Amino acid sequence: MSITDDQATWFNATFEQLVANVELAIRGKGEIIRLALTCMLSEGHLLLEDNPGTxxxxxxxxxxxxxxxxxxxxxxxxxxxxSDVIGVTVYDQHKQTFEFHKGPIFATVVLADEINRASPKTQSALLEVMEESKVTVDGIRHTVGRPFMVIATQNPIEQAGTYRLPEAQLDRFLMKSSIGYPDHDVAVELMAQAANRDRSAQVNPVIAAHAVAQMSNFAGDVHVEPSILAYISRLAEESRRHPRVKLGLSMRGCLAYVRAAKTWAISKGRAFVIPDDVKDLAVPVMSHRLILNAEAQFSGVTVEQVIDDLVAAVSVPADRTV
Incomplete structure (x- = not known):
């Protein structure tokens, strides 16, 4: 079912309120806030590779x-x-029953800090919950609720004591981005408020959790032309054929791309996706999914350069029928 223009307008207005509200705590970072909220409303997860203290x-x-x-x-x-992540089943001697004690993964927004410092076994504990929003302990499945988003931070792989995230886990993140340092004016403003150690505590609710679920449903109903789907498919095919790429965009990545493009489009007040939506999200959606071959890495080629090549090489759909 397609959404109406009025619903798209309401979504746009609400989305802008969400961005402005979060920006009270994260000053001057509207773009990354938009990407993070797009992840949440697309029911996806965000990977941040950044320096400490950003x-x-x-x-x-x-x-x-x-x-x-x-x-x-x-x-x-x-x-x-x-078990430190998802929880553990404990035997209660008084009740003579086993009870499940929920881990910290049972929250609306989970910050998995320095995820690549944990062992691969612990990293893999996130795979099921990120894909299905459920965890299985002792054969019993537990739902984490809706909305649910993991924001994972990753240290640059050159740092000591890190484990490279496997491709299967990287593919479960909808987007990868970074916050970066603030510009000069924002930095001065933040230092003037140094006594405020937790700016997020001053951020008040704008909408309730059930309204977020409604927004996700609206985003899922955004119209996508077959030509746009073909455009994303061609980008994926070209990524797999690119001479500098060892692993290209997967089918899971293509589906994630479509979901993100739908949310990005309606956040702009449109009930349909246009090619610019696909272009806007090319780097955050594909940068962690494309694995360069050894020759490209040794020669200093970056994933962003390859993505720019792909976007330039694949022709853009010229029209739509809605």
Whole structure:
């Protein structure tokens, strides 16, 4: 079922309110806030590769407060166990029954900090919950709720004590981006407010969690022309054939691309996707999914350069029929 123009207009207005509200805590970073909210409303997850102290925790807490949800932070370390993430079943001697004690993954927004410092076994504990919003413990499935988003932070792989995330786990993140340092004026403004140690605490709810689910439903009903779907498919095919790419865009990545483009389009007040939506999201959606071959890495080629080549090489659909 297609959405109406009035619904698209309401979505756009609400989305802008969400962005403005989160920006009270994350100053001057409207673009990354839009990407993060697009992830949430597309029911996806965000991977941030960034330096320490750029506001990743503030971003997660501000988004959770904005949608009247809960948030948790998991500090990934080499000794972290899967049960420390998803929870554990404990025997209650008084009741003589086994009870499931939920782990920190049961929150609206989960910040998985320095995810690549944990062992691959613990990293894999996130695979099911990120894909299905459920965890299975002792054969029993537990739902984490809706909305649900993981914001994972990753250290550059050159740093000591890190484990490279496997391709299967990277593919489960809808987007990859970075917050980066603020510009000069914002930095001065933040330092003038140094006494305020938690700016996200001043972020009040804009909408309730059930309204976020409604927005996700609206985004899912955005119209996508077959020509746009073909455009995304050609980008994926070209990525797999590119001479500098060892692993191209997967089918899961294509489906994620479509979901993100729908949300991005309606956040602009449109009930349909246009090619510019696909172009806008090319780097955040594809940058962590394309694996360059050894020759490209040694020669200093970046994934962003390859994505620019792909976007330039694939012809853009010229018209639409809606």
């Amino acid at each position: 506001g990743k925790t503030q971003l997660a807490k501000a988004i959770a407060n904005t949608v009247q949800g809960t948030n948790s932070r998991i500090q990934f370390t080499p000794d972290l166990l899967p």
